[in-house]
Amino acid sequence: MAIKSRRLREIPLAFAMLGPSLLVLLTFVLYPLGKAVWLGQQTCDVQGKNCKSVGWGQYTNVIKSDQFQHALWVTVKFAMITVPIGLVLGVGLAVLADKQLRGMRFFRTIFSSTIATSVAVASLMWLFLLQPSVGVLANLSWLHNIFPVIKEPGLLNDSGTALWSVGISSIWANLGFTFILVTAGLQSVPKEMHESAYVDGAGGWMRFTNVTLPLISPTLLFTTVVLTSRAFQAYGEMDLLTNGGPIPQDSTTTVTYLIYGSSSIIKNNDGLQAAVAVLLFVILLALSALQFRGFGKRVHYGS
Amino acid sequence: MALDTAPKGWRSFARYSMLTIVALFILFPVYTTVIAALKPGNKVLDNPLLPNAFTLDVLKNAWTEGRLGRYLMNTTVVALIITSVQLVTSIASAYAFSFLKFPLKRLVFGIFLSTLLVPLEVTLVINRRTIDSLGWLNSFQGLTVPFIATAFGTFLLRQVFMQIPPDLREAAQMDGLGHWGFMKEVAIPLVRPTLGALGLFSFLASWNQYLWPSLITTEDDMNTVQTGLRHLASSDLDKPNLIMAGTIIAAVPILIVLVVFQKQLVRGLTAGAVKG
Known part of the structure; x- marks a missing residue:
């Protein structure tokens, strides 16, 4: 009885406390998802008004289109460049700095420092390094004599090097984040584990692969998931460094750039943008499900 | 620490050298950014690796x-x-x-x-x-x-x-x-x-x-x-x-x-x- 009445008595309070959050989440997260699904089968005028349904076939048309498949492939390549390299570098740095030596705080601060850069800050620093006319590398004559591509057409303007260049800037920007996470993971490994492995005669590399790696695998899984989803959602790097180009190959037009980019082929077509956004949502969902399942078997969570 | 058998001095020297090299690589884009921001416009492109001129006007x-x-x-x-x-x-x-x-x-x-x-x-x-x-x-x-x-x-x-x-x-x-x-x-x-x-x-x-x-x-x-x-x-x-x-x-x-x-x-x- 008392409980029942309390359930009803607290409704106004619960409404007051949850209402604002609920309103925002419904308006700006769930409604747009539903609306995007609907808009994805419509076509609008250039101002995004007067939308008319053209049928759900629009989704299959997008999936079959060269532009979407190309953008998806670029995105996958971008993730395959940035995630493994970023992870290996982050683990390497963390292991290197995981010793109680004098001055280690100083090195740890430097290794973490790129976490302070936003995507715009990091991208502009790299733009100034890589840009073919005013960039640093292009103005070192000994360097561009060895690698002419730095000046002509420029690392960001060559379809073979553009994605790698953007990738390196992105790896650099994420390195501080990866380093901090892995360092924390390493510090949670009990020292006794190392010592008993040492007593058993395991060498440095053996101890790393058989003791350290399994014990930090939850951290590695988490880091991999975050880095992969960041790679799939990367936008600022492409916007600032390459504008999705170089054209005509569109070598750095990722799926996110295809939706929002200022030189994207669908920038004035709200219906197609919505359709691609919905497809991106499906891809990201599938990806995180896949990562947790694939890793789940090999991840050691301790007891 | 106590477990390491190789000569201690050599080991930490190797580690410090590695740490320093890596740190320099990571700081390189920051370094070029800072010295460019402190140079007047006519000096930016000659010798972009050296701080050969100094001004605070650009920041202003x-x-x-x-x-x-x-x-x-x-x-x-x-x-x-x-x-x-x-x-x-x-x-x-x-x-x-x-x-x-x-x-x-x-x-x-x-x-x-x-x-x-x-x-x-x-x-x-x-x-x-x-x-x-x-x-x-x-x-x-x-x-x-x-x-x-x-x-x-x-x-x-x-x-x-x-x-x-x-x-x-x-x-x-x-x-x-x-x-x-x-x-x-x-x-x-x-x-x-x-x-x-x-x-x-x-x-x-x-x-x-x-x-x-x-x-x-x-x-x-x-x-x-x-x-x-x-x-x-x-x-x-x-x-x-x-x-x-x-x-x-x-x-x-x-x-x-x-x-x-x-x-x-x-x-x-x-x-x-x-x-x-």
């Missing part, structure tokens, strides 16, 4: 002509609004889920939960239309309102609230302590460390936003630091030292915030990772 120019001062103010306002309102809405909804009894609680909780699965990049196509129809393009409302509530913050705080034994709430109620008193005396003090980490993260996330402000900002007066840098880079590419000065001005506030709140940063980052 970036602040005034480059309008970094204005952009910084906009960003600070946006980030502070989002952070403070997010903390309030997160505390309120986490408290409701933890200590209140009401019908449809599981359904409402499920709605919160489901929003965690929806990435920002998917919703912005429609949110831009929504903000446009509200007349909020180029406004602080447009830059802040979509982000003033978060399921993430709600769950983080609820996690901590759930550690409070139900008996304690019952006992407090017997003593005549209402929800408001209980929240102030018991619940909020308990989550204070978590609030620090959450606050820092919403501040960083809103400060660093790039895609959303670039979608709804067309007037230079409303640019945030991030979109302002974009504006600077596209209009003044022939003045790389000015762009680099702008980049430094944009980076320094966050650097300071991170140094001050180092503890909260590591606590927040590792909350999800280490425990698995």
Whole structure:
């Protein structure tokens, strides 16, 4: 009885406390998802008004289109460049700095420092390094004599090097984040584990692969998931460094750039943008499900 | 330490050399940025690796002509609004889920939960239309309102609230302590460390936003630091030292915030990772 009445008595309070959050989440997260699904089968005028349904076939048309498949492939390549390299570098740095030596705080601060850069800050620093006319590398004559591509057409303007260049800037920007996470993971490994492995005669590399790696695998899984989803959602790097180009190959037009980019082929077509956004949502969902399942078997969570 | 058998001096020398080389590589883009920002325009391109000239004029120019001062103010306002309102809405909804009894609680909780699965990049196509129809393009409302509530913050705080034994709430109620008193005396003090980490993260996330402000900002007066840098880079590419000065001005506030709140940063980052 008392409980029942309390359930009803607290409704106004619960409404007051949850209402604002609920309103925002419904308006700006769930409604747009539903609306995007609907808009994805419509076509609008250039101002995004007067939308008319053209049928759900629009989704299959997008999936079959060269532009979407190309953008998806670029995105996958971008993730395959940035995630493994970023992870290996982050683990390497963390292991290197995981010793109680004098001055280690100083090195740890430097290794973490790129976490302070936003995507715009990091991208502009790299733009100034890589840009073919005013960039640093292009103005070192000994360097561009060895690698002419730095000046002509420029690392960001060559379809073979553009994605790698953007990738390196992105790896650099994420390195501080990866380093901090892995360092924390390493510090949670009990020292006794190392010592008993040492007593058993395991060498440095053996101890790393058989003791350290399994014990930090939850951290590695988490880091991999975050880095992969960041790679799939990367936008600022492409916007600032390459504008999705170089054209005509569109070598750095990722799926996110295809939706929002200022030189994207669908920038004035709200219906197609919505359709691609919905497809991106499906891809990201599938990806995180896949990562947790694939890793789940090999991840050691301790007891 | 005591376990290492190889000569100690040689080992630490090798490690220090490696650490130094790696550190130099990581700092290289920062170094070139800083020396470019401190050079007058005619000196930037000769010998870009050496600090062969020095001036503070470029930094001043970036602040005034480059309008970094204005952009910084906009960003600070946006980030502070989002952070403070997010903390309030997160505390309120986490408290409701933890200590209140009401019908449809599981359904409402499920709605919160489901929003965690929806990435920002998917919703912005429609949110831009929504903000446009509200007349909020180029406004602080447009830059802040979509982000003033978060399921993430709600769950983080609820996690901590759930550690409070139900008996304690019952006992407090017997003593005549209402929800408001209980929240102030018991619940909020308990989550204070978590609030620090959450606050820092919403501040960083809103400060660093790039895609959303670039979608709804067309007037230079409303640019945030991030979109302002974009504006600077596209209009003044022939003045790389000015762009680099702008980049430094944009980076320094966050650097300071991170140094001050180092503890909260590591606590927040590792909350999800280490425990698995």
